[in-house]
Amino acid sequence: MGVEGLNKAQLKAIIAKAETFFDENGQLINRPELDGYTVMNLFFEPSTRTRTTFEVAEKRLGANVLNIDIERSSTKKGESLRDTLWNLQAMTADIFVVRHSASGAAHFMATEVTPDIAIINGGDGWHAHPTQGMLDMLTIHREAPRPFEELSIAIVGDIKHSRVARSDISALQTLGVTDIRVCAAYFIAERY
Missing domain, CATH: 3.40.50.1370 (Aspartate/ornithine carbamoyltransferase)
Known part of the structure; x- marks a missing residue:
């Protein structure tokens, strides 16, 4: 759920992959790599830049994007994070992008969902981004x-x-x- 688990070759491979999203003039290009996938953005703390850039990137990659309004979700009525995840997982999400104020929240979420759902850490507490x-x-x-x-x-x-x-x-x-x-x-x- 952070870069600390990656080795040098993996980090360089991510950078090399990211480079493929630029054309010869350095402009970003759209590529349908997430066509057919559903991404749910779960931002449990305020964010403008991170949430918006994730949404733009997800759409550029062809994903179906859902921004879950946590302020109006059942978590405000006391629903646990685990129950929220299980309910959202049942709605056939493929990827959760998570921003949370608690350090380790993304790791916790990864242990609670089925293995076929990817969790992307969009920042958790003081731990990592x-x-x-x-x-x-x-x-x-x-x-x-x-x-x-x-x-x-x-x-x-x-x-x-x-x-x-x-x-x-x-x-x-x-x-x-x-x-x-x-x-x-x-x-x-x-x-x-």
Whole structure:
């Protein structure tokens, strides 16, 4: 449910696959790789960018997309996360994209659904945001003048609470970056 379980070859394969979604001019192209699949976006915490970019990507890939309105779901009446998943699973979803405030929520959900349903972690608590981490790796790959192993990377911001930073650091280390520097935003604000 995060990038920390992937090896270098797997991370590079994901980056290489992502590259195939760009044409020779660097423009995104639509490919019907999810044609016939139903994706349910389950965002248990507010999100604009992540939820919207998932929906756009899912539609570009040809999926049937359902955005579940958690604020108006039975979870507000006390239905457990497990029961919510079982009910939604019965509606023939193939993929759940999950964003949750609890660390480990995506892993829990993966243990509760049948093996034929994929769970994609769209961010869980302070734990991880593997999809954003992989997007960051794709951006570095496309923009950096050298291979990962030759890069020095700085991550600046609210690192303590950043699930993205955790995913980035894990992926960067796996990809061979040995010079990763982390700087909390308050340190910079105090000096400048």
